[in-house]
Amino acid sequence: xxxGKFVVGAxxxxxxxxxxxxxxxxxxxxxxxxQLWTCLLPNNAFHPPPRPFIASNFxxxxxxxxxxxxxxxxGVKKMSAxxxxxxxxxxxxxxxxxxxxxxxxxxxxxTALQGPSGSGKSTLLNICGLLDGFDEGNYHFDGTDISxxxxxxxxxxxxxYLGFVFQSFNLIPVxxxxxxxxxxxxxxxxxxxxxPILALLEQAxxxxxxxxxxxxxxxxQQQRVAIARALIKKPPLIIADEPTANLxxxxxxxxxxxxxxLGRDYGTTFLIATHDERMAARxxxxxxxxxxxxx
Amino acid sequence: MKWLWFAYKNVIRNxxxxxxxxxxxxxxxxxxxxxxxxxxxxxDSLREASARKSGHVVVAHSNYFSQEEEIPMxxxxxxxxxxxxxxxxxxxxxxxxxxLQFSGLISNGDKSVIFTGTGVDPEREFYVKGPFLNxxxxxxxxxxxxxxxxxxxxxxxxxxxxxxxxxxxxxxTTTTDGVLNALDVQVQxxxxxxxxxxxxxxxxxxxxxxxxxxxxxxxxTLSIYLYETKETAKIQATLAKQYPELAMQPWWExxxxxxxxxxxxxxxxxxxxxxILLIVFFAVTNTLSMTVVERTRETGTLLALGTLPRQIVRNxxxxxxxxxxxxxxxxxxxxxxxxxxxxxxxxxxxxxxxRSETYPLxxxxxxxxxxxxxxxxxALSIAAAWLSSHKAANxxxxxxxxxx
Numbered sequence: 001x002x003x004g005k006f007v008v009g010a011x012x013x014x015x016x017x018x019x020x021x022x023x024x025x026x027x028x029x030x031x032x033x034x035q036l037w038t039c040l041l042p043n044n045a046f047h048p049p050p051r052p053f054i055a056s057n058f059x060x061x062x063x064x065x066x067x068x069x070x071x072x073x074x075g076v077k078k079m080s081a082x083x084x085x086x087x088x089x090x091x092x093x094x095x096x097x098x099x100x101x102x103x104x105x106x107x108x109x110x111t112a113l114q115g116p117s118g119s120g121k122s123t124l125l126n127i128c129g130l131l132d133g134f135d136e137g138n139y140h141f142d143g144t145d146i147s148x149x150x151x152x153x154x155x156x157x158x159x160x161y162l163g164f165v166f167q168s169f170n171l172i173p174v175x176x177x178x179x180x181x182x183x184x185x186x187x188x189x190x191x192x193x194x195x196p197i198l199a200l201l202e203q204a205x206x207x208x209x210x211x212x213x214x215x216x217x218x219x220x221q222q223q224r225v226a227i228a229r230a231l232i233k234k235p236p237l238i239i240a241d242e243p244t245a246n247l248x249x250x251x252x253x254x255x256x257x258x259x260x261x262l263g264r265d266y267g268t269t270f271l272i273a274t275h276d277e278r279m280a281a282r283x284x285x286x287x288x289x290x291x292x293x294x295x
Numbered sequence: 296m297k298w299l300w301f302a303y304k305n306v307i308r309n310x311x312x313x314x315x316x317x318x319x320x321x322x323x324x325x326x327x328x329x330x331x332x333x334x335x336x337x338x339d340s341l342r343e344a345s346a347r348k349s350g351h352v353v354v355a356h357s358n359y360f361s362q363e364e365e366i367p368m369x370x371x372x373x374x375x376x377x378x379x380x381x382x383x384x385x386x387x388x389x390x391x392x393x394x395l396q397f398s399g400l401i402s403n404g405d406k407s408v409i410f411t412g413t414g415v416d417p418e419r420e421f422y423v424k425g426p427f428l429n430x431x432x433x434x435x436x437x438x439x440x441x442x443x444x445x446x447x448x449x450x451x452x453x454x455x456x457x458x459x460x461x462x463x464x465x466x467x468t469t470t471t472d473g474v475l476n477a478l479d480v481q482v483q484x485x486x487x488x489x490x491x492x493x494x495x496x497x498x499x500x501x502x503x504x505x506x507x508x509x510x511x512x513x514x515x516t517l518s519i520y521l522y523e524t525k526e527t528a529k530i531q532a533t534l535a536k537q538y539p540e541l542a543m544q545p546w547w548e549x550x551x552x553x554x555x556x557x558x559x560x561x562x563x564x565x566x567x568x569x570x571i572l573l574i575v576f577f578a579v580t581n582t583l584s585m586t587v588v589e590r591t592r593e594t595g596t597l598l599a600l601g602t603l604p605r606q607i608v609r610n611x612x613x614x615x616x617x618x619x620x621x622x623x624x625x626x627x628x629x630x631x632x633x634x635x636x637x638x639x640x641x642x643x644x645x646x647x648x649x650r651s652e653t654y655p656l657x658x659x660x661x662x663x664x665x666x667x668x669x670x671x672x673x674a675l676s677i678a679a680a681w682l683s684s685h686k687a688a689n690x691x692x693x694x695x696x697x698x699x
Contacts, residue, residue: 131599131692152603159601166696170596174304186297187601229600 080107082236082269083128088137090123090292097123099292100137105271107236110263112280113273115289121273122241124289128271129239130158142236159187163230163268165240165259169222171214177201177225178210181232188233197232203265204228204258220251224258231262238263240272244279256282302613309586313618316582320622320672321629323575327568327668328630332658334560339659341557342524345550347424350392350518351527352534353544354378359516360542367397368471371513378538379517387530389522392419393514395505399468401448401498403456410452411496412466414505414514423520429652433460433484436501444504445483449497453485460484466500470510478508489652572675575622579615579676583683587611594687595695607688608681615680619673626672627665634658 083105090098097120105111105128115121126132127139130146139146142161149157163184164170171180181197201207204224206217214222223243230238243259244252256279263270272279280286288295306313356370364370372378372393379391395414400407417436421428436445446466448458458464462482470476480500487494506512521530527545535543547553587594594607634657643653687695 126693129599131696155598155601155603158599162601164596164599166596170592170696172593172596174308175301179301182297184600187606 081105082107082109082142083271084138084140085128086138088124088127088134088139090120090127090132090134092123097292098127098134101289101292101294102137103287103294105237105269107269108267109285110260110270110283111272112283112286113271113289114275114280114286119289120292121289123292125239125241125271125273128237129162129164130154159184160233161236163233163235163238165223165226165230165238165243167242167245169214169219169226169246171222171225171229173214176211176213177206177217180214180225181229184229184233190233200228200232200262201225203262205254218251220247220254223247223251223255227255227258227262231266231268234266235268237269237271240270240274242273242275244274244276252276253278298610299613299617302610302617305586305610306614306617312582312585316578316618317622317625319578320575320619320676321625323571323578324623324626324668324672325629325633326571328626328665329633329658330564330567331664331668332630332634332660333656334564335659335661335664336657337560338553338557340654341550341553342546345553346520346524346527346546349544349546349549350423350516351521351524351546352519352531353546353549354382354391354517354519354534354538355515355542355544357540357542360544366471366473367469367509368395368511368513368515371395371511371515372517372541373513375514375517382517382519382534385530385533387521387523387526389520390419390423392416392423392518392520393502394420394516394518395502395509395511395513396515397468397505397509399466401452401456402465402467403458403462404465406456407467408452408455409496410466410498412468412498412500412505414502415499417499417501420499429487429489431485431487433482436483436499438501443479443481444500444507446480446504447484447486447499448482449494450485450487451491451494452496452498453482455495458482458485466508468508470508471513472510476508476510478504480504487652489646489650491651492649494651572671575672576675576679579618580679580683582618583611583615583680586614587684587687591687591690591695591698594690595692595698598688598692598695604685604688608684611684611688612677612680615676616673619676620669623669623672627669630658630665631660634660 081104083103085101085103087100087102088098089096089100101120101124113121113124123132127134130141141157144157146154146157172183175183178194178197178201181200182192185192185197198207198210201210204227206221206224206228209217209221209225214225217225223246227243230240240259244255247255256276259270259272260282262268270283272283274280354372356372359370362370375393379393382388382391393416396412397414398409398411401410402408415436417438421435430447431450433447436447443463446464448456453459456462456464460482463479464482465477465479467475467477486499488497500508502514506514519530519534521527524546527547531543531545534541597607598604637657642656644656646652646654
């Protein structure tokens with residue numbers, strides 16, 4: 001039984017114990033995390049949401065060779081989850097910022113995160129962006145168990161798989177527009193070529209400002225640079241925290257268009273915290289977070 | 296190179312503050328280089344003076360340095376001429392000069408004064424002494440064939456005897472047989488060694504005159520002069536192997552002042568240098584601490600983008616290095632300019648304690664000193680950068696991003 005290149009298997013059953021063994025038959029790199037996946041389910045329980053099995057970035061086919069309680073195997077949906085958060089909780093001193101948040105974000109999705117101030121949007125965004133830790137729960141990023149990563153591995157993970165767009169743009173003031181885009185590539189040890197950077201700036205409509213410093217640009221132009229910077233290394237996920245909050249309506253509209261256009265071109269997943277209803281309306285789905293709980 | 300470029304851009308970001316830090320670093324570097332260059336000049340001068348006074352290696356009878364003579368020239372060298380010729384075969388040796396030390400009374404007929412005399416080979420002796428013997432009046436001694444032997448008196452001794460060029464005096468001393476002997480001499484010139492106490496006692500006569508006075512053909516010591524002072528230890532070892540029956544002393548065992556002055560200067564300039572380096576360290580720390588705090592949010596952004604904390608610290612270190620390099624470069628230029636100017640300005644230093652003569656103010660330019668100082672300033676600045684930035688680089692990213 002072949003599940004495809006990227007597999008998410010949602011399993012449920014009425015047995016207490018379901019064991020699924022996968023045989024890695026190809027010449028791919030052995031991933032011990034995927035060798036044996038065991039899920040413990042309550043009897044007859046429909047597991048809401050389904051505990052997913054994620055095998056991504058895995059350049060081979062998987063073959064199911066043995067399944068106990070096969071009658072309850074519900075099949076495999078061909079979809080690919082990028083983020084899987086299970087029962088994530090986070091406390092700041094005495095305040096419970098997140099309460100058992102469970103969330104799956106699939107690849108290529110535009111997800112808006114909405115909620116009133118203090119509802120935990122930023123906390124959830126920081127956890128998803130690997131900028132902050134969590135107290136309880138599980139978080140898998142593209143198949144990797146985040147809780148097992150060291151501080152340095154988290155940094156390298158952010159470097160490779162994540163891009164950020166901040167409310168205040170957060171461009172490096174001493175670097176030109178070109179250098180701001182060059183920086184993530186230098187960090188990644190990629191040989192920097194001028195053409196792709198100029199092409200992206202062209203797409204973002206700011207190519208003529210390539211040698212300008214950020215403080216020589218308007219807010220909208222700076223945010224365009226920030227989006228281009230987030231996309232330059234083509235990360236699977238971009239975390240955007242109120243990307244249009246500091247912009248006027250027309251500029252915000254352009255920024256939303258730009259994020260959509262570039263996101264489609266680059267196949268990037270967006271998780272966007274926003275109060276902007278127009279932006280939320282343009283997303284594939286909207287998550288409501290109230291008092292640290294997903295509604 | 297790109298990281299260095301970003302560091303440079305950050306340095307010039309706050310021009311005035313960076314400029315002030317560079318100036319402090321430059322002044323600190325120049326102060327260290329100038330004071331240490333002055334100390335090196337003093338060490339060198341004292342070393343040369345000591346070596347020229349005694350010779351790089353002094354060869355004597357085996358008991359000469361360890362025991363007191365009961366009669367004059369008891370531990371003298373008798374075969375000195377042969378020994379001198381043999382020693383001078385070594386290409387590293389400039390010359391070997393015999394000396395005969397004696398003492399007694401010198402009289403002008405009305406007044407007698409104690410003297411400490413040295414019988415010398417005039418041509419060689421005054422050649423090697425060079426600028427370290429200050430002839431005040433008259434001429435230096437010659438290998439005379441005149442009937443009246445010549446004498447050169449130290450200036451205060453001449454003053455006590457009211458003697459000047461051409462004056463006739465009488466030397467009185469004990470011979471090697473233990474009897475008194477006198478010799479009439481004529482003043483050929485006066486000199487100063489720069490130490491008032493010595494200028495009251497010293498005189499030079501030609502070696503044959505001294506030998507005639509003491510009735511001996513021996514000399515006290517044979518002073519070996521080298522082309523290179525740094526060869527001293529090697530030559531001494533060679534000579535000691537060749538002439539095990541003789542005693543040898545290098546110049547530093549004869550140079551009492553050299554080590555005292557060097558120890559004193561090392562202490563003074565060492566403390567001064569340490570204080571200057573401390574000031575530079577605090578100046579750079581202060582500048583970078585302010586920079587680090589101002590850039591906390593930026594640091595948070597860089598961390599979010601995947602910059603490792605050690606890379607953040609490295610970037611601050613590069614900035615400190617650029618500041619330190621600029622500062623040391625300016626400091627070196629200033630110190631070198633000062634040193635070169637002093638060679639032309641002929642500024643005199645007041646006489647040191649116990650001496651009567653001024654000496655020129657020179658400041659040495661030493662490549663090793665310049666390199667070491669540059670290295671120390673840069674290393675301290677980098678350490679200051681680490682101290683200022685390592686906490687900020689490890690601050691939680693969320694906190695850093697919220698920093699206002």
